[in-house]
Amino acid sequence: MTTAVDRVRAAYARIAQVDRPEVWIALRPQADTESDAAAVDAKVAAGDRLPLAGTVLAVKGNIDVAGLPTTAGCPAYAYEPDTDAPAVARLKAAGAVVLGTTNLDQFATGLVGTRSPYGAVRNALSPEHVSGGSSSGSAVAVALGIADVALGTDTAGSGRVPAAFNGIVGLKPTFGLIPTEGVVPACASLDCVTVFARTLSEAEQAMSLMAAPSGRALSAPAPRDPGPWRIAVPELGQLGRLDPGWAEAFEAAAQRLSDAGAELLPVDLAPFTEAAAMLYEGAFVAERYTAVGSFIDAHPGSPDLDPTVAGIISRAKDIPAHQLYADQQRLASLRVRALATLGDADALLLPTAPGHPTLTEVAADPLGVNARLGRFTNSTNLFDLAAVAVPAGDVNGLPFGVMLIGPAFTDERLVRIAGLLNNPPLRLAVIGAHLSGQPLNGQLLAVGGRLVRTTTTARAYRLYALDTLPPKPGLVRVGEDGGTIEAEVWQLPAEGLGVFLAALPRPMALGSVELADGSFVTGFLCEPQAVEGAREITSFGSWRAYLAALPRP
Numbered sequence: 365m366t367t368a369v370d371r372v373r374a375a376y377a378r379i380a381q382v383d384r385p386e387v388w389i390a391l392r393p394q395a396d397t398e399s400d401a402a403a404v405d406a407k408v409a410a411g412d413r414l415p416l417a418g419t420v421l422a423v424k425g426n427i428d429v430a431g432l433p434t435t436a437g438c439p440a441y442a443y444e445p446d447t448d449a450p451a452v453a454r455l456k457a458a459g460a461v462v463l464g465t466t467n468l469d470q471f472a473t474g475l476v477g478t479r480s481p482y483g484a485v486r487n488a489l490s491p492e493h494v495s496g497g498s499s500s501g502s503a504v505a506v507a508l509g510i511a512d513v514a515l516g517t518d519t520a521g522s523g524r525v526p527a528a529f530n531g532i533v534g535l536k537p538t539f540g541l542i543p544t545e546g547v548v549p550a551c552a553s554l555d556c557v558t559v560f561a562r563t564l565s566e567a568e569q570a571m572s573l574m575a576a577p578s579g580r581a582l583s584a585p586a587p588r589d590p591g592p593w594r595i596a597v598p599e600l601g602q603l604g605r606l607d608p609g610w611a612e613a614f615e616a617a618a619q620r621l622s623d624a625g626a627e628l629l630p631v632d633l634a635p636f637t638e639a640a641a642m643l644y645e646g647a648f649v650a651e652r653y654t655a656v657g658s659f660i661d662a663h664p665g666s667p668d669l670d671p672t673v674a675g676i677i678s679r680a681k682d683i684p685a686h687q688l689y690a691d692q693q694r695l696a697s698l699r700v701r702a703l704a705t706l707g708d709a710d711a712l713l714l715p716t717a718p719g720h721p722t723l724t725e726v727a728a729d730p731l732g733v734n735a736r737l738g739r740f741t742n743s744t745n746l747f748d749l750a751a752v753a754v755p756a757g758d759v760n761g762l763p764f765g766v767m768l769i770g771p772a773f774t775d776e777r778l779v780r781i782a783g784l785l786n787n788p789p790l791r792l793a794v795i796g797a798h799l800s801g802q803p804l805n806g807q808l809l810a811v812g813g814r815l816v817r818t819t820t821t822a823r824a825y826r827l828y829a830l831d832t833l834p835p836k837p838g839l840v841r842v843g844e845d846g847g848t849i850e851a852e853v854w855q856l857p858a859e860g861l862g863v864f865l866a867a868l869p870r871p872m873a874l875g876s877v878e879l880a881d882g883s884f885v886t887g888f889l890c891e892p893q894a895v896e897g898a899r900e901i902t903s904f905g906s907w908r909a910y911l912a913a914l915p916r917p
Contacts, residue, residue: 368401368408368418371512372461375420378510386483387501387510389425390432391464400461407459414459415569421460422511423452424502425468427557428546436548437470437480437498440668441659449546451515451557451574458573463511466501470670471656472517472550473677474498475525475717475737476726479670484723488530490762492722496526496737498550499558503530506560513570514560519550520643521716521741523558524753528716528765533567534753535559535779538772539745542574551651554745564754564786568779592814593781595621595768596631596709603633604739607719609759614715617756617766617785621713624784625816625855629709635701636712640742642695644676644735647688648746653680672730699747703771710774711781714740716753716765744769752778754785780812780857787858791816793851793877793887795827796837796907800852803834811860820848820905822878828890828898829910837907838890838898839877850906851877853885861886 376394397420408417423429426436428445429452435442448456456462469479477500478484485500487493488507495504499516503526506514516523518536527534535558542557549555557574561567597618600611622628642648660674661681706712717737726733744751749769756766766785768778792813797804800815821839824846828838839849861874877887904910 368404371418372397372401375510382508386485387504389465389467404459417459419460419512421462422466422502422505422514424499424516425465426548432465437468438668450543454574469498470673472498473673476734478726479673496529498522499526503560507532516558518556518558519554520738524741525717527753531755531763533561533564535567535571536751537775538750543576549655593626594709595626596712597628598631598633613757613759613764624789632705635698636743639698639746643742646691647683650680650683652677711768711770714767716767720762748772750775752782754782789855790861791885792854793885795839795849795851808854813854813856816853816855818852820880823848825849826902828895829901838895840892847902
């Protein structure tokens with residue numbers, strides 16, 4: 365078993381191996397982190413339950429970590445917090461050990477990862493390309509295998525674009541789900557603390573540990589009825605110019621969702637892209653001046669200020685108030701249009717970004733390239749939506765990623781749907797107590813099961829009524845002397861089938877069941893010796909028909 369101390373030592377060995385000093389703003393001394401890790405191991409040995417024991421954490425440099433300077437990517441802005449931000453404190457309380465704070469686009473203003481006096485953060489897989497921003501260092505720390513989990517922030521896509529560019533997972537939760545106290549604001553009305561990890565399960569666990577109860581959750585969408593996920597997918601023509609191969613990769617991702625049983629729906633992307641343009645081209649950028657504008661004004665020409673960031677924020681102070689009110693009205697109208705075009709879709713599928721620029725391309729056009737990268741991400745927080753960014757393959761040797769975006773407080777739903785892209789679901793045939801309306805059907809629903817179709821087995825099985833509680837049938841393959849039995853085919857997440865394997869009582873077993881169309885699906889079978897003396901009920905054709913024929917008490 366790997367201990368927390370072992371994991372910390374491996375992290376520092378990896379830091380030395382990859383030689384990426386630009387990832388960090390403040391890296392803690394190894395002795396300090398090993399001391400923290402030893403305390404975690406001691407608690408585990410004493411019987412404490414620490415779900416993140418053995419996890420190493422990187423924290424974006426605009427989030428407070430006690431004992432480390434919070435710089436927001438600007439050395440002159442640095443201050444020393446006395447306490448951890450709540451998001452950090454909750455992960456530490458669960459056993460995570462903080463390695464240090466990571467580099468970022470200064471004041472969280474950018475999607476490129478190059479706007480920092482601490483240096484441009486190079487992509488984890490292709491150093492000639494940008495890492496994405498503003499949460500650049502956090503994403504690269506995870507992608508390089510240094511950190512298991514990292515915290516970022518997301519106002520315009522900073523928790524998603526770096527995930528896509530480095531081939532990892534980025535969760536952008538519902539606004540307010542994770543507290544933003546102890547976070548240097550970019551736009552306080554939009555900012556979200558985000559999570560990077562190499563897997564969806566790791567990211568979701570960290571998010572759940574940081575989440576705080578919210579009064580807004582009272583207006584969360586009600587759980588929907590079981591059935592195929594409904595995914596809104598725009599036509600390629602609405603996506604605009606994409607890098608070579610990205611359109612095909614996006615279509616392939618949509619097809620994987622369809623193959624997994626999702627229903628693909630058309631959507632008008634126009635209100636999303638119109639709102640995206642407003643984030644920097646309209647009056648909303650003035651909130652960035654509210655956050656740090658006075659500091660920038662007090663340090664004109666400082667070498668600690670990135671000139672692109674300082675220019676964006678300084679110009680925002682001249683935006684008139686009447687433009688803000690006009691933009692708020694227009695945004696409200698666009699949001700109504702956006703939600704209307706989504707209709708009853710569970711999620712909107714989009715590329716995370718339209719392309720992946722090189723460091724040279726960003727240097728030649730820092731504003732234009734950055735603006736292009738936010739085409740699909742900028743509107744998410746303006747519309748109060750949740751999102752998850754996941755890898756969806758490689759194109760020309762670089763990671764390609766997609767986003768699933770949905771209504772506020774559908775975070776868990778989005779994770780389930782995203783899982784279909786990398787962990788194809790499995791299908792399970794049921795013939796008895798797990799059928800719709802039967803006593804054990806809830807077990808299927810609890811692990812995310814969805815009914816695909818009702819059919820029958822091939823004419824090769826016999827059905828028996830077993831003496832169990834609750835009553836269950838036993839299905840035995842006998843070959844040509846058998847009959848057809850009603851079956852439901854359910855789709856389950858891969859991990860859901862594992863739940864059944866772990867809890868399946870004898871004499872039941874999972875095996876291959878032949879259906880009427882000649883296909884084979886994993887299903888519930890029964891050990892032949894277990895049906896000795898049991899009543900054969902094959903002639904009823906289904907478990908439900910047999911139950912209906914029983915005398916009523």
